[in-house]
Amino acid sequence: MTAGPAGPRQAALLAHEAEHLAPGGSDEAVHGRRVFAEGKGSILTDLDGHQYIDFGSGTLTQSLGHCHPEVVASLTRQAARLWNVHDAATPDRADLGDLLARALPPQLDTYAYFSTGAEVVEAALRVVQAAAEPGRNRVGALRHGFHGKTAGARMLVHWDIGHQSFAGNSVLGYSPYCYRCPLELTYPSCELSCAKLVVKHIAAKPNVSALVFEPVLGAAGVIVPPPGYWELVADACRRGGVLLVADEVLTGGGRTGSFLASTQFGITPDLVTLAKGVGSGFPVSVLAGRRDLMTEEVAGQASFTTTNGGNPLGISAARATLEVVARDDLIDRVRVLGARVSERLAELHARFDQLGDVRGLGLLHGLEFVQDRAGRAPAPELAAAVYRAALDLGLRTCLGGHILRIGPPFTIDETLLDEGLSLLEQAVETAVRATGGTPRTPAPRTSAARTTGPAA
Ligand SMILES: Cc1ncc(COP(=O)(O)O)c(C=O)c1O
Structure with missing residues (x-):
């Protein structure tokens, strides 16, 4: 190629x-300059x-x-039928709920539908805020996490991506960035000091109601936590009554080798956000949560509806995508x-x-x-x-x-x-x-790379 x-x-x-x-x-876009x-x-x-x-x-x-032909067929069928009826039920939406229930851990049995990653993170924050006990008005986030560019999501992001960070009301914890360990330690002799500091933080700040996190930090460069990190942090959150909000906008839908990355790390989230892979690139996102959190009383009436949230086209793309992912293993x-x-x-x-x-x-x-x-x-x-x-x-x-x-x-x-x-x-x-660098000679490979000419 x-x-x-x-x-x-x-x-x-x-x-x-x-x-x-x-x-x-x-x-x-800046460096690629392709159309x-x-x-x-x-x-x-x-x-x-x-x-x-x-x-x-x-x-x-x-x-x-x-x-993908089946997603195209589903979208084409839907495009010829119905595009927007606000949040009224459509046949595909019920099927999508079943598919999500089969793919997600059993506690995540209630779903609300949106259109983008940042939008679903905002919805998760609304649920957290509504569910929080009086006085628990702060939200925890991890250094190097990315959650979107809207104001609420931006509040959780402590680095200058998109535009300058606006750290707001969130509390920062160390992420497991071993290659650039802020404590200058090395795994495993570090004995997970980063996680222990997050645990300390959680214990010291009883006003934190939730930790919003990426189980594997995607935008910061695919930071994969070492064994033990999430066990310590998730356990401290549980003990401290801090809700676990897994932002799986990027990882959700199978990309890391399980439908949720969280499950590979033994995390049992209370709320999960899904978007990118779930809808094959069509604007659709899902907030999955525990039924007792996703109630009208907790989230506020109409808290889960937006103009384009869960529009029939997005839902049909997600329904077809999840069907193929499951059917074809x-x-x-x-x-x-x-x-x-x-x-x-x-x-x-x-x-x-x-x-x-x-x-x-x-x-x-x-x-x-x-x-x-x-x-x-x-x-x-x-x-x-x-x-x-x-x-x-x-x-x-x-x-x-x-x-x-x-x-x-x-x-x-x-x-x-x-x-x-x-x-x-x-x-x-x-x-x-x-740049004048000298690569080492590659180890011998058995299969030679195929090279084809440009397309006509
Ligand atoms: C983990 C995570 N959360 C939220 C977002 C924001 O999604 P969107 O760009 O659709 O608003 C992203 C985007 O890359 C993301 O990776």
Whole structure:
């Protein structure tokens, strides 16, 4: 899959659009400068006909790849029938409730529907606020967590993503970012000091009503907690009467190898937010909660309705997506393919000193680029150069600062997955050599990477 630099039609369209487009796009848009015209399965095609393996799955949304035929059929059927009747019941909504109940832990048996990730986080905060005992007016969050760009969600985010942080009323705890441990310790000799500090915090602040967290921190670069972290923190929350609100907007729906990442860490959440993969990229999100929390008395009448929340199109996309995920045992596939990705990324890590850390779970991995292994200073220019080189070779990834994330569709076939991983290695090599770096010789591989020419 060789794409080459963006062609003339894309350049012309980007120049045209720039006359009116506001600045402030993602690193991906700024550095990628591609105009995608079509997506089918794991392949994207740009306006000049070049093709790309999409290791970004849209924005980690396309669990079934682009335009999965059954999701297209469901959306097309729904588009011809009904688009919006506020929050009135529709046939697909009842089916979606059943599918969610089968996929989620039994305590999460009540659902409300929204359209975006930030919107569902806001709804979770409304429930938390309504359920809180008097005086418990603060919410806990973790350093490096990301929960969206609306004001309430932003209050939980303590780093400058989107725009400057506005920490508000949330209380901050240490996340398990072992590669950049704020306590300068190393696992396991650290004895989970970060978790113990969060536990201390929770005990010291009886006014905290809930902890909102990503079980695996996605936007910050796929930070996977070490064994024991969540056991300590979740147990302290339980004992302290602090609600556990798992923000699984990114991880929910199977991406980490289980429907919820929380269950892999032994967390029993009281509320869960779901969005990206659950609706195949269509704007739909779900707040799943304990029935005793999701009541009218607790949440307030009409607290769960919005103009587009749970609109029939979004619901039909989610219903079709979850049906296919369950029927085709795709979460088992995520675990198998994820192990393959981890293995190849470990080889990459061994070759390049500028690749400070690779980590991940299921089909969600992060590659952290640094100036050198000893200093660990972030290398955003290098990450951007790898991102661009990968695009030129025919591979799309997700770029944010000095970190590349990869999360291929669950449906990708093994050949294409291997090809994408080989393109990633070539891209890292190209970018590292361009900065004067010298990669180590790769260990011999048995299967050679397939390379195809640009699409006609
Ligand atoms: C964990 C998490 N929560 C919330 C959001 C916000 O979702 P949205 O961009 O749909 O508002 C994101 C977006 O990436 C996310 O990763």
